Amino acid sequence: ENSTKDFKSVHRLEQAIMGIGTNAQKLDVNANFSLGACRDLDACRAFRNRIFNIMNLDPPKPARVTGPFRTIIIDNKRYGKGNAMEAITEKLKADKALEGFDIQFVSWSPHTDGVRNDSPLQSGNFTRHMEIIGSTDVHISGPGTAMMYQAFLPDGAVHVNLGINKAMDQGFMEEYVAEGSPHLKALYYPRRGLSSPGLEVRALKKLILKAGGIF
Numbered sequence: 001e002n003s004t005k006d007f008k009s010v011h012r013l014e015q016a017i018m019g020i021g022t023n024a025q026k027l028d029v030n031a032n033f034s035l036g037a038c039r040d041l042d043a044c045r046a047f048r049n050r051i052f053n054i055m056n057l058d059p060p061k062p063a064r065v066t067g068p069f070r071t072i073i074i075d076n077k078r079y080g081k082g083n084a085m086e087a088i089t090e091k092l093k094a095d096k097a098l099e100g101f102d103i104q105f106v107s108w109s110p111h112t113d114g115v116r117n118d119s120p121l122q123s124g125n126f127t128r129h130m131e132i133i134g135s136t137d138v139h140i141s142g143p144g145t146a147m148m149y150q151a152f153l154p155d156g157a158v159h160v161n162l163g164i165n166k167a168m169d170q171g172f173m174e175e176y177v178a179e180g181s182p183h184l185k186a187l188y189y190p191r192r193g194l195s196s197p198g199l200e201v202r203a204l205k206k207l208i209l210k211a212g213g214i215f
Helices: 043-054 084-093 127-133 146-152 173-178 201-212
Strands: 069-074 102-107 138-141 159-161 185-188
Touching: 043 084, 043 127, 043 146, 069 084, 069 201, 084 102, 102 201, 127 146, 138 201, 146 159, 146 173, 159 173, 159 201, 173 185, 185 201
Parallel strands: 069 102, 069 138, 138 159, 159 185
Antiparallel strands: none
């Protein structure tokens, strides 16, 4: 549908890079630990706008500055298979202190009869994914592939990085994407204790309320 045949001009690249190397994902970072050119040239925002244009979508409107803030919690196998993240979402939705947030559970994988809830298969509807991301104010996700959509968030949106669910190795992995996307803000899950669960509703609640206070 969006074939290269539709383009009216030809772009000649002096160099094309494929696969791992010094310009690949986690290695293409500068001294400030952000994606190359994303701050100096605002490349991440330009890339977001270009993708929306290709998908025939309007550029995302800036994030809301007053509630209700549209908040999505992304499913992630790191925090338990099945409906673990969905159950946490329901608890947060029932909290009266979070009435200023429209909290929704989102899974980029299909959840239909006959398909495991933890299926690694993606739905493939990228246009719908961008529509969801483009209307999100608070984006909550664990690290890995599920977090990579953060650069497509609207200007002023807040990204909440849940980090790896380990006390001794609580890295945040894709924090360089947030650092290289000056059009959004980022918050990080607090340090986990040795006996703490992977995710605590109380900790998530604090992060969501903090996100609402920095718009």
